[in-house]
Ligand SMILES: Nc1ncnc2c1ncn2[C@@H]1O[C@H](COP(=O)(O)OP(=O)(O)O)[C@@H](O)[C@H]1O
């Protein structure tokens with residue numbers, strides 16, 4: 001196993017390059033022989049497209065699974081989760097159990113969502129049931145809050161479809177400018193009166209069997225303007241969208257902390273103000289959602305960061321490696337460092353025959369989120385995970401009785 | 413002021429009774445007694461016995477006990493002494509404190525004349541309405557604060573403390589005794605490590621002989637809360653409160669029960685803020701902007717800080733408390749305290765525990781009256797400084813000598829930590845564990861001990877530095893420290 005890892009990347013980020021250099025790995029160009037290629041999603045798409053038909057050798061690894069977009073495209077994420085639930089239901093899996101209202105007890109973690117324009121009629125039907133509801137429109141293939149807007153009247157959808165017909169009609173018909181529309185969660189947990197979401201990092205090393213790690217040092221991303229459900233502020237994105245890419249343009253954006261608050265702060269705050277039990281339950285539910293959504297795409301794959309808002313809203317394949325603050329830079333450097341330690345133990349040339357279970361000490365700030373192989377060898381399976389999480393997902397005395405589902409309502 | 417213990421005790425009791433008489437609790441108890449089914453009959457004595465039993469059954473005994481306990485916890489007051497002497501027992505300190513306060517006030521006045529901003533003014537109606545509307549988002553306001561500078565910063569305070577001397581004590585006389593190398597040149601009694609061990613020994617025994625299982629400990633704490641037992645809560649706090657129960661335990665120790673009248677009181681203060689504009693508001697505003705707003709831990713609580721601090725500056729109950737201490741707030745226009753730069757850091761950590769402004773407020777006010785004010789009071793802060801220096805000099809003489817030689821007096825580095833009880837320096841979880849002990853032992857001593865422990869912990873690196881700047885760099889980041897292990901190692905593993 002002698003020899004230095006040959007690396008290449010098309011993302012010029014210091015947190016990456018410093019990490020490679022620290023390991024004294026050898027930089028090469030993408031046309032040379034390489035062992036480790038940290039690529040952008042555009043690159044991975046071309047490299048592994050049917051035309052190129054590139055196949056990885058035993059000594060090569062990349063930072064994405066080829067089908068990462070199964071989770072990262074908003075429409076496909078929804079489709080995969082819906083399909084996963086159907087499949088479980090067909091198998092008669094206890095995970096797919098429903099309550100008396102026909103809602104999944106354990107798998108109801110995405111807000112009601114439709115594809116537009118294709119599901120337009122279904123959406124209208126749903127909207128009419130509850131005409132005072134607010135909905136959020138998101139272009140399927142974009143990120144960083146781009147192209148997102150809120151609506152609370154059907155006429156706004158009609159206007160949108162008229163406008164998009166004239167402007168991006170071609171794109172729309174070819175499916176590129178397709179949107180998803182989701183029920184807007186209008187009672188999020190607020191801290192200091194502001195909305196936030198969670199940026200949590202998950203590393204998936206194999207999908208079959210599923211093995212994933214959760215990074216302990218995630219953070220909350222805060223809006224810069226106080227939250228109000230009032231419809232008069234529906235078009236103020238500084239109130240509603242937590243993306244840093246949006247917030248940093250706000251007048252009140254603070255460049256020192258960048259609106260980022262560590263998950264350990266969140267835990268301390270929640271435990272102090274709401275108690276330990278509720279807090280542990282919440283985090284269990286978050287982990288549960290992550291594992292389930294990865295299970296849902298186990299046929300494809302991601303290396304990802306995920307964005308949760310108690311309810312899963314989206315998953316990204318290439319989390320921003322741009323560092324907005326000094327702490328951010330340290331966090332991201334360490335994140336990459338710990339990631340590399342897991343995927344290339346001892347900094348050696350990758351070998352597909354490696355055992356995929358690094359010892360606990362080698363995990364850094366990662367912790368095992370789910371290990372299917374181990375779960376199976378212990379004669380446990382998803383059902384036990386459920387009953388484990390199920391305990392905390394708990395039928396017993398959750399506030400508001402809504403407790404079995406990881407819903408925001410249980411916080412209000 | 414020579415009094416035998418008996419007289420003093422009875423004075424104290426009389427004082428407590430006087431204070432309780434005027435309290436809300438007293439009128440509540442009175443009302444409760446009136447609704448009891450008993451009426452005074454022939455035997456007045458039996459009637460009283462019945463009333464007492466009735467009140468005990470109705471749970472009033474505990475409340476009364478907690479109220480008395482709170483009075484006992486408050487800084488000692490000697491009602492017999494003339495008001496001037498109540499404040500500071502040592503005449504020269506009293507004088508120094510008064511002249512420092514005069515100086516701060518003068519500087520505030522000069523800000524007022526310089527900028528043409530009155531110390532206080534009534535807000536016009538329109539402005540009142542505007543402030544009411546944005547009460548929950550004062551942080552978005554961007555008044556021009558460039559003109560305002562903090563009236564004083566911890567280091568200004570340190571300078572005057574350093575210059576403090578006891579006129580009756582000539583330090584040049586005792587060259588024979590090992591002289592004090594530190595900045596504080598006042599002969600006061602402070603405890604050394606063996607004595608400190610005595611104080612903290614209970615804690616150690618607990619650790620060695622009777623390690624609580626976490627579950628048992630949490631259970632006991634919950635029990636104490638359900639029984640509303642203030643004194644027991646304080647005992648448990650010495651072990652470090654369980655995160656999920658800390659808010660309740662602290663409120664219990666501080667006897668902040670968040671009764672409707674507390675909420676009302678807070679609302680009155682809020683109304684005061686809306687009606688009057690004070691010059692100090694600008695200082696508070698600026699302080700929050702310069703500290704908490706940029707802080708990784710506390711920025712999310714910015715708006716709570718304005719609310720609490722603005723109300724605080726108008727709170728006359730705080731003023732009341734000052735009758736017994738040497739810090740004298742200027743009365744007519746400012747009710748409370750002139751904030752030094754960093755003052756908001758006393759409130760910030762509490763935001764992790766209480767998300768209801770009125771509760772947050774009452775806990776803060778109580779913490780201030782019991783503890784934080786001592787940081788601004790000569791005898792309090794001087795004792796801490798001296799304690800810190802003595803500990804270092806006695807147990808780490810080489811380090812102290814080295815730092816002194818390179819012009820990096822340890823106190824110059826540690827003062828800012830201590831004066832804020834480390835808030836804004838330690839990570840919040842660790843800070844709360846430290847404050848658990850402040851409450852638990854009802855003493856700030858632990859702050860000085862921790863400051864010394866930090867130096868001990870970094871001693872090796874500090875021995876290598878050659879300037880104040882590089883010493884400061886070694887000690888710049890305290891956010892990774894674990895408070896209790898540091899203190900334990902320092903107290904129980906340091907050998908002379
Ligand atoms: N259903 C929803 N209800 C409430 N807020 C939402 C919802 N979906 C998204 N958001 C908000 O919008 C932000 C961006 O949405 P997301 O789906 O993450 O898209 P992007 O990929 O552009 O980041 C989220 O971080 C969240 O703050």
Ligand SMILES: [Mg+2]
Pocket residue numbers: 144145243307314
């Ligand atoms: Mg997102």
